[in-house]
Amino acid sequence: MDATFKPRDSRETCDVLRWAAAEEQPLEILGSGSKRALGRPVQTAHVLDLSELSSIVNYEPEELILTVQAGTPVADVEAIVSASGQELAFEPMDYGPLLGHKAGAGTIGGMLAANLSGPRRIKAGAARDQVLGLEAISGRGELFNSGGKVVKNVTGYDLPRALCGSWGTLSVATTVTLKVTPAAETSTSLVLSGLTEERAVEAMCLAMGSSAEVSGAAHLPRGFNGEGAETVLRLEGFQASVDYRFEALARLLKGFGGVHRLSPETSRHLWVSVRDCLPLADGAEPVWRISVAPASGAALLANLRHLFDLDAYLDWSGGLVWLKPLDGLPHDVEIRNAIADCGGGHATLVRADASTRAAVPVFQPQPDALAALARRLKAQFDPHGILNPGRMVPAV
Amino acid sequence: MVAIAMPKPDRSVMDRREEIVAALQAIVPGEGVISDDTEMRPYETDALTAYRQMPLIVVLPETVDQVSRVLRYCHENGVKVVPRGAGTSLSGGALPLADGVLMSMMKFNRVLDIDFPNRAVVVQPGVTNLGITRAVEHEGFYYAPDPSSQIACSIGGNIAENSGGVHSLKYGLTTNNVLGLEMVLITGEVIRLGGKHLDSEGYDLLGLMTGSEGLLAVVTEVTVRILQKPETARALLVGFPSSEDGGRCVAEIIAKGIIPGGLEMMDKPAIHAAEAFVNAGYPLDVEALLIVELDGPEAEVDYLIERVESIARENNASDLRISTSEEERMTFWAGRKAAFPAVGRISPDYLCMDGTIPRKELPKVLARMRELSEKHGLGVANVFHAGDGNLHPLILYDANKPGELEAAEAFGADILRLCVEVGGVLTGEHGVGIEKRDLMTDMFTEDDLKQQQRVKCAFDEKHLLNPGKVFPVLHRCAELGRMHVHKGKLPFPDIPRF
Numbered sequence: 047m048d049a050t051f052k053p054r055d056s057r058e059t060c061d062v063l064r065w066a067a068a069e070e071q072p073l074e075i076l077g078s079g080s081k082r083a084l085g086r087p088v089q090t091a092h093v094l095d096l097s098e099l100s101s102i103v104n105y106e107p108e109e110l111i112l113t114v115q116a117g118t119p120v121a122d123v124e125a126i127v128s129a130s131g132q133e134l135a136f137e138p139m140d141y142g143p144l145l146g147h148k149a150g151a152g153t154i155g156g157m158l159a160a161n162l163s164g165p166r167r168i169k170a171g172a173a174r175d176q177v178l179g180l181e182a183i184s185g186r187g188e189l190f191n192s193g194g195k196v197v198k199n200v201t202g203y204d205l206p207r208a209l210c211g212s213w214g215t216l217s218v219a220t221t222v223t224l225k226v227t228p229a230a231e232t233s234t235s236l237v238l239s240g241l242t243e244e245r246a247v248e249a250m251c252l253a254m255g256s257s258a259e260v261s262g263a264a265h266l267p268r269g270f271n272g273e274g275a276e277t278v279l280r281l282e283g284f285q286a287s288v289d290y291r292f293e294a295l296a297r298l299l300k301g302f303g304g305v306h307r308l309s310p311e312t313s314r315h316l317w318v319s320v321r322d323c324l325p326l327a328d329g330a331e332p333v334w335r336i337s338v339a340p341a342s343g344a345a346l347l348a349n350l351r352h353l354f355d356l357d358a359y360l361d362w363s364g365g366l367v368w369l370k371p372l373d374g375l376p377h378d379v380e381i382r383n384a385i386a387d388c389g390g391g392h393a394t395l396v397r398a399d400a401s402t403r404a405a406v407p408v409f410q411p412q413p414d415a416l417a418a419l420a421r422r423l424k425a426q427f428d429p430h431g432i433l434n435p436g437r438m439v440p441a442v
Numbered sequence: 443m444v445a446i447a448m449p450k451p452d453r454s455v456m457d458r459r460e461e462i463v464a465a466l467q468a469i470v471p472g473e474g475v476i477s478d479d480t481e482m483r484p485y486e487t488d489a490l491t492a493y494r495q496m497p498l499i500v501v502l503p504e505t506v507d508q509v510s511r512v513l514r515y516c517h518e519n520g521v522k523v524v525p526r527g528a529g530t531s532l533s534g535g536a537l538p539l540a541d542g543v544l545m546s547m548m549k550f551n552r553v554l555d556i557d558f559p560n561r562a563v564v565v566q567p568g569v570t571n572l573g574i575t576r577a578v579e580h581e582g583f584y585y586a587p588d589p590s591s592q593i594a595c596s597i598g599g600n601i602a603e604n605s606g607g608v609h610s611l612k613y614g615l616t617t618n619n620v621l622g623l624e625m626v627l628i629t630g631e632v633i634r635l636g637g638k639h640l641d642s643e644g645y646d647l648l649g650l651m652t653g654s655e656g657l658l659a660v661v662t663e664v665t666v667r668i669l670q671k672p673e674t675a676r677a678l679l680v681g682f683p684s685s686e687d688g689g690r691c692v693a694e695i696i697a698k699g700i701i702p703g704g705l706e707m708m709d710k711p712a713i714h715a716a717e718a719f720v721n722a723g724y725p726l727d728v729e730a731l732l733i734v735e736l737d738g739p740e741a742e743v744d745y746l747i748e749r750v751e752s753i754a755r756e757n758n759a760s761d762l763r764i765s766t767s768e769e770e771r772m773t774f775w776a777g778r779k780a781a782f783p784a785v786g787r788i789s790p791d792y793l794c795m796d797g798t799i800p801r802k803e804l805p806k807v808l809a810r811m812r813e814l815s816e817k818h819g820l821g822v823a824n825v826f827h828a829g830d831g832n833l834h835p836l837i838l839y840d841a842n843k844p845g846e847l848e849a850a851e852a853f854g855a856d857i858l859r860l861c862v863e864v865g866g867v868l869t870g871e872h873g874v875g876i877e878k879r880d881l882m883t884d885m886f887t888e889d890d891l892k893q894q895q896r897v898k899c900a901f902d903e904k905h906l907l908n909p910g911k912v913f914p915v916l917h918r919c920a921e922l923g924r925m926h927v928h929k930g931k932l933p934f935p936d937i938p939r940f
Contacts, residue, residue: 052938062937067925098938108693109800109831131699167640174641174649175618186925190893191886194867196798198615198830200604200653201868201878201885202912203894207617207649211642228699251559255583257670257739287742294739339638341559365639392643410643415631419900420645426896429925438644 050093056181056189056220062094063218064187066432075214075434077117077153081160083145085213085437086408087400096155099220107132110197111178113223116155123154133229136172137164139321144333144397149322155219161211164321165262165280168254168362174210176225182209182217185428195223214434215442216427230282235262235313236295238277238302243267243344246277247364249302251341253279254363256298258291263363264320278308280317323396325359326370332398333370334381338391340365349384353377378406409438446534446876448495448910451541455521459498462521466501466543469511474549476500485526485544489591490534490877492793492847497524497538504549506624506632506662513660514630516543522906523628525656527567527599530591532794533875535602535655535911547598550662553577561668562621562638567598567661571605574666583668586613589871590779598661604653606871608704611829612737613669615871617652622665625651625658628902637665650897655873656908658901672737675703676747679774680754681728681761685709688730689804691757692828695734698753700746704735705829706778709808712785712823712836716777719784724777725761732828733774781825782836789821789838793850797861798870801831810860811835818853820846832870833861859884874912882914891915896922 051073053059066073072090076082078097099117106112107130114123120138127133138157142149152162158180163172170176179193182205192205209216238249246265253260262280269276279295281288296305308316319325326333338346343364350356355372371377376398385391392410395403412420417439424431424442436442455462459477466475476482477499487494498521503509516523522542529536538544550566553573557563558581563574571592574585588607589595595605601623606615613619622636635648642648651658682688688707695702708716708731717724724731732754736746747764754762765771777784785792799807808824815822821838835857839850858868858878862885868878882891891913898905899919909916 049939054938058937106800106802108697109802110696111800161641161646163641171614171618172641174646175614184893188889188893190890192890192894194798196800196831196866196870198606198610198798198827198832198870199867200606200615200871200873202874202882202891203897204604204617204649204653205894205897207652208646208897210649211644211646216645228696228701231699248559251561255558255561255670257582257673259738284742284745286745287739290739290741337639337641339557339560339562341557362640390637391639392641394643412644413633415627416633416635416644416647419627419631419633419647422900423645423647423897426900426923427893429923 077156080151121150135170138162179223181221233282235308250363265360336367342388488536497544527596533877535875624663675737681725703737707826707828709824715784722777796872799866803864
């Protein structure tokens with residue numbers, strides 16, 4: 047019997063997981079399936095589809111909290127909080143366009159499973175920084191609550207945070223409480239043109255170390271329109287503050303050449319593109335997402351350019367490298383060696399065909415002691431290995 | 443008095459004390475092993491001073507290798523270990539065990555690397571919270587989380603407790619400001635998490651470690667994010683005729699999209715105690731006093747001060763002052779920052795509680811607290827991190843009067859149950875430790891707590907690291923691992939299947 051289970055509430059979800067645990071039947075855990083092509087391919091007879099768990103449970107703008115079922119589309123949540131002048135501060139990216147899906151399909155559960163973030167990661171954190179509590183079901187088929195529904199809480203282990211980025215291999219979240227924050231009144235971007243990657247990273251790090259409260263720092267080697275390098279620094283907030291900080295930032299960066307300012311609309315459009323990896327979305331070549339210390343971003347790219355042809359851009363002040371090898375090969379060994387040579391970090395193969403994802407470590411391999419600890423943690427949540435087996439690491 | 447029972451000491455370990463001392467001395471030479479009662483005395487308690495217990499032995503390692511070897515020895519020999527930073531825990535997180543080694547990390551006191559381009563600082567865990575800021579302030583930087591014990595508390599302890607502070611609404615807790623850790627498991631294995639880059643590869647063990655109260659591993663190195671200091675800060679001091687007015691004002695500030703750097707409220711007893719102590723000029727005829735601090739670029743602060751002022755006036759502010767100088771801003775804060783010692787002046791002893799509530803429940807909680815105050819026959823003063831709903835009731839009692847400590851503890855437990863009842867939590871920033879351990883079942887079900895303890899089993903199967911803290915009942919890992927299997931037919935004929 048191959049089945050897709052579509053439970054309508056957490057009790058039914060619990061029933062499915064209890065059965066799967068008892069019968070040792072592995073399940074692929076899905077929200078909308080928008081990130082199904084990310085991670086190692088999961089081959090299970092059964093699918094647990096959470097898309098029916100889609101509703102806003104509670105939203106209190108003045109308390110800065112939102113409780114929502116895990117199968118709710120992120121786009122729906124963003125629309126609802128936006129109507130109250132609020133947002134998810136961590137600016138979750140949408141993998142849809144990069145992975146060949148339509149935009150806006152991803153769910154809140156998938157957002158947590160992938161620990162999504164965006165350009166504002168450098169100021170406001172990732173999903174892991176804004177998740178406050180959850181109701182989830184372990185691979186043992188036991189429903190548990192962890193965290194709370196208030197913005198400040200240290201009662202017990204921080205399981206909501208620990209489950210972020212676990213790609214559905216530890217537990218199935220059914221209800222999630224998130225911190226929401228007021229959206230900025232306006233935003234703009236300061237643009238520097240024609241910088242080398244090295245100079246761009248210097249400028250971005252200088253800006254991030256100032257009191258200008260930069261909320262996005264990216265460098266596009268081919269610019270917005272393929273007409274030469276552009277370095278972009280985003281400023282958000284109240285109009286008077288944004289104007290003031292723009293002038294301060296322009297003074298700070300006068301050694302890097304002339305600056306110009308983007309309109310709020312152009313700026314917003316640009317940052318969506320940076321967030322969703324649109325500059326590299328065309329074609330079918332592998333795409334890597336690499337996190338390193340910000341000041342190392344340019345050196346990493348310089349080293350890799352000696353080894354193979356690539357297209358790339360930098361976000362997070364140089365700390366996030368989006369990279370596409372142009373020969374279509376994954377180059378995982380060269381990339382991970384280069385990361386180690388520049389002080390450490392991690393690389394995730396976010397786009398590749400299924401056979402490549404089965405053959406190449408999609409997630410950064412871990413040292414033995416850490417990998418063993420991760421396996422022990424997995425065993426405590428999912429002793430029979432029924433939740434997305436092999437999604438992150440073979441046999442886990 | 444010991445209302446909270448600790449695990450029964452293991453006589454067989456205590457009988458081996460001399461042998462354990464010798465083994466530890468072979469690992470940590472010189473004065474790094476303390477076994478003399480007089481010298482161990484300073485370690486018998488932390489900032490929850492109502493509880494005292496002499497440890498079996500104190501060890502002060504100086505290198506990661508020593509930490510690793512001590513832990514491996516204790517693991518192999520079934521000896522419990524209580525890690526300790528500066529000992530400022532308000533929840534008894536570092537309370538020793540009679541049959542356990544107390545491992546002080548205060549010799550790990552060096553700043554290892556200051557990296558301004560990456561805005562990262564690498565320190566050893568015994569460096570104080572304020573010590574990090576001191577190391578980088580010459581370039582205008584600071585470390586944002588600022589627990590009120592920041593002059594003394596260690597960054598390792600901050601990791602254990604996920605410490606907050608008055609600025610946490612805007613700048614986050616410890617967990618939002620830590621980039622990397624090095625830690626040693628009870629087996630002696632050394633593991634590094636994160637670094638100067640963002641997010642972890644694999645499971646977010648950095649997030650799990652932060653706030654784990656010394657139960658999972660011993661931290662030996664910490665990498666934190668530093669920020670450039672805001673250009674300026676100004677504060678408003680606003681009095682209200684009722685806590686409802688004050689609460690509504692806070693809600694409206696946030697609803698208008700303003701996240702102040704600090705947003706503190708005090709109730710009448712706290713206002714009076716603070717004013718009598720420091721003469722900050724607080725109005726005495728108000729029921730609630732709010733300090734709103736706005737920080738950032740000057741243009742922004744000036745603009746927001748005006749907006750907050752008008753919101754406050756619309757919400758019946760009966761007294762309103764705006765700081766015009768740095769000196770005046772500090773005066774506004776002086777009373778709030780001295781609130782605990784000020785209460786200490788009007789009462790021989792006090793218990794500092796720490797729950798979080800949904801902000802909208804504040805008037806109800808304060809009213810119920812007044813009833814509880816009468817029921818238990820003890821006074822209470824409240825200071826409140828109003829922005830994030832974190833409430834610090836200070837229960838006044840006299841330890842020399844028979845029964846008062848017990849009454850104060852019962853009052854405190856009632857307050858925390860009330861916090862949970864209105865949708866809040868037992869602790870916002872002080873941790874569970876021993877203090878709130880037995881209340882965990884008021885907030886969590888047995889399944890909730892079992893899943894948390896299974897995390898412990900992945901790190902420390904023998905329950906040797908800091909046992910007796912956080913969890914009211916210690917389940918053996920083998921017992922937690924058992925599955926209750928219901929084989930047979932699918933128990934869910936109705937669930938849609940395709």
